[in-house]
Amino acid sequence: MQLIDLPLIWAVIIGFGVIMYVLMDGFDLGLGILFPFAPDEQARDVMMNSVAPIWDGNETWLVLGGAGLLAAFPLVYSIFLPALYIGVFLLLAGLIFRGVAFEFRFKARTSRYLWNWAFAVGSMIASFAQGCVVGAYIQGFETQNGVYVGGALDWLTPFTVLTGLGLMAGYALLGSTWLILKSEGYIQEWAYKITRPLLIAVLVVFAIVSAWTPFVDELVRQRWFSAIEVIWIFPVLALFCAYQIFRHVGKRNEGMPFVSTMGLFIFSYLGLIASRWPYVVPPDYTLWDAASAPESQLFLLLGVLFVIPIVLVYTAWSYWVFRGKVKAGVGYH
Amino acid sequence: MDLDPILLSRIQFAFVVSFHAIFPVFTIGLASYIAVLEGLFFRTQNPAWEKLSAFWTKVFAVVFGMGVVSGIVMSFQFGTNWSNFAQASSNFIGPLLSYEVVTAFFLEAGFLGVLLFGRHKVPAGVHLFAALMVALGTFISAFWILVANSWMQTPAGTEMRDGVIHVLSWSEAIFNPSFPFRFLHMVMASFLTGSFVVAGVSAWYLLLGREKEANRKALSMCLWLILFLAPAQAFIGDEHGLNSLEHQPTKVAAMEGNWETQSGVPLLLFAWPDQETQSNLMEIGIPHMASLILTHDWNGVVPGLKEVSPDEQPPVSIVFWSFRIMVAMGLLMILAGVIGVILRATGKLYSTVWYLQSLRLMSIAPFLAVLSGWFVTEVGRAPWLIYGIMTQAEAVTPSLTGGMALFTLIGYIVVYAMVFTAGVYYLFRVLQMGVEDEEPVDEEHDRAMRPLSAAHVTFEAGPYPGRDHDTHAAPLNKGGH
Numbered sequence: 001m002q003l004i005d006l007p008l009i010w011a012v013i014i015g016f017g018v019i020m021y022v023l024m025d026g027f028d029l030g031l032g033i034l035f036p037f038a039p040d041e042q043a044r045d046v047m048m049n050s051v052a053p054i055w056d057g058n059e060t061w062l063v064l065g066g067a068g069l070l071a072a073f074p075l076v077y078s079i080f081l082p083a084l085y086i087g088v089f090l091l092l093a094g095l096i097f098r099g100v101a102f103e104f105r106f107k108a109r110t111s112r113y114l115w116n117w118a119f120a121v122g123s124m125i126a127s128f129a130q131g132c133v134v135g136a137y138i139q140g141f142e143t144q145n146g147v148y149v150g151g152a153l154d155w156l157t158p159f160t161v162l163t164g165l166g167l168m169a170g171y172a173l174l175g176s177t178w179l180i181l182k183s184e185g186y187i188q189e190w191a192y193k194i195t196r197p198l199l200i201a202v203l204v205v206f207a208i209v210s211a212w213t214p215f216v217d218e219l220v221r222q223r224w225f226s227a228i229e230v231i232w233i234f235p236v237l238a239l240f241c242a243y244q245i246f247r248h249v250g251k252r253n254e255g256m257p258f259v260s261t262m263g264l265f266i267f268s269y270l271g272l273i274a275s276r277w278p279y280v281v282p283p284d285y286t287l288w289d290a291a292s293a294p295e296s297q298l299f300l301l302l303g304v305l306f307v308i309p310i311v312l313v314y315t316a317w318s319y320w321v322f323r324g325k326v327k328a329g330v331g332y333h
Numbered sequence: 334m335d336l337d338p339i340l341l342s343r344i345q346f347a348f349v350v351s352f353h354a355i356f357p358v359f360t361i362g363l364a365s366y367i368a369v370l371e372g373l374f375f376r377t378q379n380p381a382w383e384k385l386s387a388f389w390t391k392v393f394a395v396v397f398g399m400g401v402v403s404g405i406v407m408s409f410q411f412g413t414n415w416s417n418f419a420q421a422s423s424n425f426i427g428p429l430l431s432y433e434v435v436t437a438f439f440l441e442a443g444f445l446g447v448l449l450f451g452r453h454k455v456p457a458g459v460h461l462f463a464a465l466m467v468a469l470g471t472f473i474s475a476f477w478i479l480v481a482n483s484w485m486q487t488p489a490g491t492e493m494r495d496g497v498i499h500v501l502s503w504s505e506a507i508f509n510p511s512f513p514f515r516f517l518h519m520v521m522a523s524f525l526t527g528s529f530v531v532a533g534v535s536a537w538y539l540l541l542g543r544e545k546e547a548n549r550k551a552l553s554m555c556l557w558l559i560l561f562l563a564p565a566q567a568f569i570g571d572e573h574g575l576n577s578l579e580h581q582p583t584k585v586a587a588m589e590g591n592w593e594t595q596s597g598v599p600l601l602l603f604a605w606p607d608q609e610t611q612s613n614l615m616e617i618g619i620p621h622m623a624s625l626i627l628t629h630d631w632n633g634v635v636p637g638l639k640e641v642s643p644d645e646q647p648p649v650s651i652v653f654w655s656f657r658i659m660v661a662m663g664l665l666m667i668l669a670g671v672i673g674v675i676l677r678a679t680g681k682l683y684s685t686v687w688y689l690q691s692l693r694l695m696s697i698a699p700f701l702a703v704l705s706g707w708f709v710t711e712v713g714r715a716p717w718l719i720y721g722i723m724t725q726a727e728a729v730t731p732s733l734t735g736g737m738a739l740f741t742l743i744g745y746i747v748v749y750a751m752v753f754t755a756g757v758y759y760l761f762r763v764l765q766m767g768v769e770d771e772e773p774v775d776e777e778h779d780r781a782m783r784p785l786s787a788a789h790v791t792f793e794a795g796p797y798p799g800r801d802h803d804t805h806a807a808p809l810n811k812g813g814h
């Protein structure tokens with residue numbers, strides 16, 4: 001059993017699930033955030049159509065992450081969820097509203113504006129709550145003997161509000177660059193126009209969070225400032241991606257802005273992991289402290305290793321099937 | 334007033350899981366029904382079967398969608414409100430719940446899309462195969478979740494070490510003593526739910542004179558099923574009760590309203606259990622019947638509630654009355670099956686208006702039975718969460734305050750009320766459209782879309798906003814593709 005480090009494998013699986021979720025649900029949540037600001041109803045049709053076939057697959061990663069945490073790192077599950085109690089409720093409520101709006105907006109006639117709002121507000125709340133989770137993770141949790149002992153609203157601080165707003169801006173950026181890829185004409189032009197301001201907003205939050213984080217926690221400060229370490233590679237690469245977005249929007253490139261935004265997310269995510277590794281419940285517990293029994297991790301690993309490749313193939317396939325531009329006025333599902 | 338986080342969490346859990354439960358029981362039954370219809374169509378090529386299957390697939394899509402939405406909430410409940418339980422039992426419960434999700438994931442990824450959107454895209458045999466796999470998938474989902482629940486009722490194959498459950502034997506833990514009964518009882522319940530809903534809707538269409546051929550076929554099939562399944566369910570339920578008598582005698586005592594351990598216990602038809610005085614304030618019963626049913630002996634000894642101290646007793650009235658509602662529904666179902674076969678023999682099945690009307694009403698009976706059945710099981714287990722190992726009070730999230738729990742409880746009630754009103758309203762519109770309206774749809778665009786999208790029915794009548802040329806007040810959303 002000592003030959004393979006099961007907790008490490010599970011950390012990789014769950015880390016992979018999280019970034020899959022963030023990237024994929026990110027752009028459809030982002031479209032929801034941009035929804036009220038779209039030029040007209042036809043643009044909203046196109047926005048929604050561009051993700052309608054794929055968004056639910058995107059969300060299943062979240063469920064898998066939740067259940068996987070309970071199975072592989074129960075300590076994380078049983079500390080995060082109580083600590084983020086109210087936030088989790090808001091997240092779920094937001095996801096429910098936007099999920100239902102996806103279905104009913106296409107079928108609604110006179111009540112359509114209600115579903116527009118359900119979609120937009122649901123997406124905003126869900127994104128904000130997710131951003132707060134990131135902030136709360138950086139902050140750390142107050143625990144005693146593996147049990148959360150903090151208050152109901154500890155997760156809501158100026159810092160987490162900032163990360164919440166930051167993630168909203170980030171998702172909106174993913175959404176606008178996705179829209180550049182999937183739309184044409186005046187809708188695409190609008191998406192180009194909002195991308196740079198969104199990028200600037202993201203960078204501002206990025207800068208403040210980076211400057212602030214070292215003061216939130218001693219370990220993080222040491223990791224970044226005790227010496228010039230390899231870890232600096234991540235923010236450098238993230239900034240490089242940001243520059244690419246800026247440049248390719250200027251050149252009216254269609255694909256690169258989205259790809260670069262994904263890069264921006266991936267490198268920020270890796271940077272975040274690197275500054276906390278191997279703590280999964282900062283500041284006290286590492287991933288080995290949080291792991292469930294090896295036989296339980298192994299029992300589930302078998303099923304997951306079987307299913308994840310199939311899901312990836314299917315995901316790739318459905319993106320392939322729905323590739324290309326979404327035309328205005330065609331199939332307003 | 335002091336808000337009790339334990340009580341509020343119990344109410345919240347009961348609320349969200351009850352909501353969730355009504356959708357899966359229906360989808361499990363319906364998925365099998367659709368698979369049968371597809372099989373019949375494949376064998377006979379009779380278009381009536383295909384029509385029925387296409388229609389019920391639309392209904393399936395809506396109900397499945399709502400099951401998923403409410404299920405996502407469930408997967409976070411253990412962590413938010415019962416974090417000590419989650420932490421202690423994760424070695425066993427964690428993999429089970431994950432397997433449930435993994436199964437669902439796999440299903441949704443593979444076969445659901447083909448079933449919902451592939452009718453004219455893939456060969457008939459492949460479509461049938463997809464229908465079979467979806468049906469199988471719902472059973473596998475139910476399997477994992479019922480293993481988890483049964484293990485909490487009758488834990489086996491595990492050991493508590495330093496406050497954490499460790500699995501000693503996966504097979505013993507998975508096939509714990511109450512699991513086979515609970516699984517069978519639940520599968521039967523799902524089949525009955527499917528049968529009664531389909532029978533009720535078909536009866537309604539027949540009363541309206543719509544699509545006679547297809548609806549007669551559907552009604553006839555369901556009534557045959559009910560005739561055999563309803564008595565079988567009563568039998569399995571009885572065995573289930575005997576199993577509980579062995580492992581959870583206090584629960585059975587609450588179901589029977591029996592306070593003293595005694596012989597020749599009557600079967601109570603009506604009673605007013607009172608926890609304060611530890612007795613029934615009044616009772617009407619059939620002498621010796623309970624002893625006969627539970628011990629198969631006229632004077633058999635049945636354990637009473639007073640075997641345990643009052644604070645280890647469950648809320649007796651809830652268990653007592655829920656049990657009676659379930660059994661009453663079960664008996665009504667048997668009756669419905671028997672009357673059906675008599676009317677069939679006299680050739681008046683499709684023309685007896687009062688019978689068709691009562692079938693319409695009966696379509697809510699299985700839901701009532703299922704919910705009250707779960708109330709018996711779950712409330713009857715109190716104060717234990719893992720029977721004999723962990724109480725509800727030990728399991729609740731330590732940092733949870735009454736205010737937080739109240740906030741989310743009200744929140745969930747509000748969110749569900751809004752979302753599910755829309756969902757159920759929409760479901761009724763689909764039912765109103767009926768079997769007739771089947772339009773070719775643009776499947777290229779539909780493929781792999783959300784389940785609900787498979788139902789091509791508009792949300793309300795009226796034109797699309799901002800499209801004055803769109804005059805489709807007609808039932809189907811023609812502009813929608």
Ligand code: HDD
Nearest residue numbers: 343346347350351354478481482704707708711712715725
């Ligand atoms: C995997 C486990 C599981 C499953 C499949 C179910 N439950 Fe449950 N139920 C619990 C796990 C649980 C629990 C977490 O163990 C609770 C929370 C508090 C408690 O005592 O048990 C509970 C409590 C609980 C209560 C409150 C009991 C009380 O507080 O006295 C009700 C009424 C129900 N449930 C109803 C249901 C229904 C209608 C279900 C149908 C699907 C159901 N449960 C499935």
Ligand code: HEM
Nearest residue numbers: 063357400401404405407408434437438471474475478519
């Ligand atoms: C505490 C109890 C429960 C939890 C935590 C739970 C969890 C879930 C989740 C997360 C989903 C959505 C899966 C997806 O993303 O597609 C789901 C759907 C479903 N659940 Fe439950 N559930 C519970 C109770 C039940 C019960 C009692 C049954 C039936 C016996 C059941 C059967 C199903 C089925 C058939 C589906 C839809 C089909 C599928 O997605 O597999 N669930 N449940």
Ligand code: HEM
Nearest residue numbers: 515518522567570571574577660663699702703706707710
């Ligand atoms: C008339 C005969 C019936 C009898 C004697 C019977 C008996 C029982 C018993 C004893 C339990 C509690 C098990 C425990 O101790 O935990 C139970 C639970 C349950 N019953 Fe029934 N039942 C009957 C009919 C029905 C019907 C018609 C349905 C639904 C269509 C149904 C659905 C359920 C469900 C969903 C549960 C909870 C899950 C479980 O523990 O299996 N029952 N039943």
